[in-house]
Each structure stands twice: as structure tokens, then as C-alpha cells.
Amino acid sequence: MVERFTLLTSGKITFGAGAAESVGNEAAALGRKAFIVADRHFRERGGAAEMVQNSCAKAGVEPIMFDSPPAGEPDLDTVERARHALGSARCDVAIALGGGSILDTAKAAAGLAREAGHVREYFDGRPVGSAGIPFIAMPTTAGSGAEATVNAVLSDPSRQIKQSIRDNRFLARVILADPRLTLSCPPRTTADSGMDALAQAIESFTSLGANPMTDALAFEAAQLILHSLVPAYRDGQNLDARSDMLLGSLMAGIALTNARLGAIHGLAHPLGIRWHIPHGRICAILLAPVMRFNESVAGAKYARLSDLAGENIIGHVERLRDMLDIPADLKEYHITADEVEWVVKESLPSGSLKMNPRPARAEDLRAILAPLV
Ligand SMILES: [Fe+2]
Numbered sequence: 001m002v003e004r005f006t007l008l009t010s011g012k013i014t015f016g017a018g019a020a021e022s023v024g025n026e027a028a029a030l031g032r033k034a035f036i037v038a039d040r041h042f043r044e045r046g047g048a049a050e051m052v053q054n055s056c057a058k059a060g061v062e063p064i065m066f067d068s069p070p071a072g073e074p075d076l077d078t079v080e081r082a083r084h085a086l087g088s089a090r091c092d093v094a095i096a097l098g099g100g101s102i103l104d105t106a107k108a109a110a111g112l113a114r115e116a117g118h119v120r121e122y123f124d125g126r127p128v129g130s131a132g133i134p135f136i137a138m139p140t141t142a143g144s145g146a147e148a149t150v151n152a153v154l155s156d157p158s159r160q161i162k163q164s165i166r167d168n169r170f171l172a173r174v175i176l177a178d179p180r181l182t183l184s185c186p187p188r189t190t191a192d193s194g195m196d197a198l199a200q201a202i203e204s205f206t207s208l209g210a211n212p213m214t215d216a217l218a219f220e221a222a223q224l225i226l227h228s229l230v231p232a233y234r235d236g237q238n239l240d241a242r243s244d245m246l247l248g249s250l251m252a253g254i255a256l257t258n259a260r261l262g263a264i265h266g267l268a269h270p271l272g273i274r275w276h277i278p279h280g281r282i283c284a285i286l287l288a289p290v291m292r293f294n295e296s297v298a299g300a301k302y303a304r305l306s307d308l309a310g311e312n313i314i315g316h317v318e319r320l321r322d323m324l325d326i327p328a329d330l331k332e333y334h335i336t337a338d339e340v341e342w343v344v345k346e347s348l349p350s351g352s353l354k355m356n357p358r359p360a361r362a363e364d365l366r367a368i369l370a371p372l373v
Pocket of ligand 1: 043144197265
């Protein structure tokens with residue numbers, strides 16, 4: 001008999017080419033004034049951000065554009081600024097157009113819209129007391145899966161901490177996943193964020209929190225990503241490959257927010273904040289070593305993934321990393337033995353690490369990192 005489980009998803013998901021154009025009507029069903037957080041890349045004249053504004057205006061929703069979206073990963077100050085901007089303009093719906101950083105900025109600002117405290121307090125563990133304003137997610141990379149998750153990954157550079165604020169009410173009310181929005185994603189980001197999506201599919205597939213629904217989503221996500229990542233990297237205009245990547249990363253996002261992740265994501269946050277390594281690149285480098293560590297307990301699921309890949313999945317993941325021109329280790333960052341200890345110490349309390357299928361202690365993390373640094 002299947003053990004009891006719960007699955008949380010967004011209220012509505014529209015997937016496919018052209019899905020983005022319904023944003024105005026979706027916003028009109030939720031409010032009258034929309035706070036828009038858009039990636040700089042889409043804010044040039046005639047870009048997708050202008051389409052979002054026009055679509056809102058046409059549907060009778062006043063668009064208010066956030067003028068300082070994060071250039072890199074979102075920090076607490078940026079989220080606080082966004083929260084104040086949407087509050088002082090009295091916006092009643094938020095729209096995010098961008099990759100994981102943009103989505104998480106808008107998600108946190110919307111989710112904390114009616115809270116009294118500073119975002120730092122919730123980052124430090126204060127529970128979110130009230131529902132925020134509804135949030136519409138329009139991902140432009142494939143991807144973090146952030147359009148589908150209940151958490152916003154934020155960083156506090158002053159304390160070198162990267163962690164999540166999490167509340168089930170943070171789920172996007174509507175996801176508009178339009179593969180055309182991903183056509184302009186540059187090859188480097190396509191490769192890195194695609195390997196993040198693959199790592200998320202594989203970690204949620206083998207997580208201690210996996211259930212039959214997340215298994216179905218994670219397995220299908222892995223299949224889509226394994227077959228479409230290299231084609232999307234080599235030809236960014238390949239809409240079929242872009243579509244499969246976006247669908248795969250969305251499915252992995254739903255899987256991970258319910259099943260949680262594993263040791264790759266436990267280690268990735270301290271490495272990312274201290275050495276400024278793109279998150280997807282760290283995931284790509286850690287994927288095979290962590291899979292090798294987990295193989296003794298996750299062998300049956302890895303066998304299913306090997307069937308998909310047509311060869312041993314761990315070897316395949318390494319080949320994929322090479323084809324995407326991602327290095328095999330972290331040596332270029334010159335991480336010292338003392339710094340490895342810091343990474344291990346910072347990783348141990350991580351929620352992701354606790355869901356790794358094989359318990360990972362400090363000495364295990366040290367052994368995973370040793371050949372990589
Ligand atoms: Fe990730």
C-alpha cells in the first residue's frame with residue numbers, strides 16, 4: 001500500500017508557446033495593480049517585459065515595473081526594496097519574468113507583502129504569519145524550477161549565508177511557462193541551469209521524501225532533460241528542445257518542492273555564496289560524485305535512469321557535463337582544506353542534506369569534496 005503523502009502545486013499551470021500572452025487576463029482575475037519584476041535582459045524596447053506591461057494594460061490592470069531587479073542572485077536588501085515598492089504602490093498581484101533569481105525575488109516580496117517584519121527576520125526563521133499577494137511566475141530559463149516551488153532562495157552576503165524562506169502560500173497562483181521566453185537564454189546559462197534542472201530531477205527522484213507522484217514527475221523530467229539539454233545548448237533557437245527543457249525543469253520543480261532534494265543541494269549553497277560559482281555549474285560538478293556516493297542505496301532508481309540514457313547514468317552524466325563544456329572539478333577556485341571544513345560545517349544543517357537517500361556525515365562530505373578541490 002502506498003504511504004500517505006501530500007502534493008502541493010500551483011493553482012494553474014499553462015504550458016506552451018504563446019502561454020505568456022495570457023498574462024494580462026490572468027492578472028486581471030487576481031487584482032487591479034500588478035507589480036512586475038523583470039530580468040534586465042527582457043526590459044529593452046519591444047522585449048517581453050513590454051509585452052507583459054501591454055497585456056496588463058489591455059486587460060485593465062495597471063502595471064508597475066520594479067526598477068532595480070537583482071543582477072545576480074537575490075539578496076535580502078533587494079527583496080526588501082521590492083517589498084516596499086509593491087506595498088507603497090498598493091499592488092495587489094505580482095508578476096515575475098525571469099530566471100530563478102527574479103522568480104524568487106518576486107515570490108518573497110509577494111509572499112511577505114502583508115508581514116510587519118524585515119525580510120531578514122523570516123530569513124532567520126520567523127514564521128510567515130499571513131498570506132501575501134498572489135504571484136504569477138513566467139520562467140525564462142530551464143531552469144531552477146523556482147516557478148513551482150514553495151521556497152525563495154535568498155542570500156545574505158554580509159554573513160555569507162544562502163538559504164530559503166519557505167511557506168506553502170508562496171506557491172505561484174499561476175505559472176505561464178512559455179518556451180519562446182527561453183529562446184534568448186545564452187548557451188552558458190542554458191548549460192548551467194539545465195544541469196541544475198537535471199540534478200533537481202535526479203535528487204528529488206531518489207530523495208527520502210519522494211512519493212509516487214513526485215517519482216512520476218521526476219522521472220519524466222529526467223527523460224526530457226537528458227534528451228534535450230545538449231540540443232538546446234548547441235542551437236538556442238531549437239524550439240522543440242527549448243520546450244522539452246522548460247517542461248522538464250517545471251516537472252522537476254514540482255517534484256523537488258514536494259520531495260525535497262539531497263546532498264548536491266546541501267553542498268551547493270555554501271560553495272555558491274563564498275566563491276560566486278553559478279548554482280547550476282556547482283550542481284553539474286557535484287552530480288556524478290554524489291550519485292556515486294548514493295549508488296549503494298539508490299541503485300534501483302539509477303537503473304531506471306540508465307535505461308533512459310542507454311548507458312550507466314553516472315557515466316552518462318559525466319559525458320553530458322563534458323559535452324556542455326563544464327569542468328569536472330572545482331580546482332579553478334583554489335579551495336583550501338580549511339575552506340572545505342567550512343563548506344562541510346555549513347552544509348550539515350541543510351534541509352536538502354537531510355533528505356539525501358544515504359545519510360551523509362561530515363566525513364562523507366569531506367570524501368565527496370576531496371577529489372574536486
Ligand atoms: Fe538547484
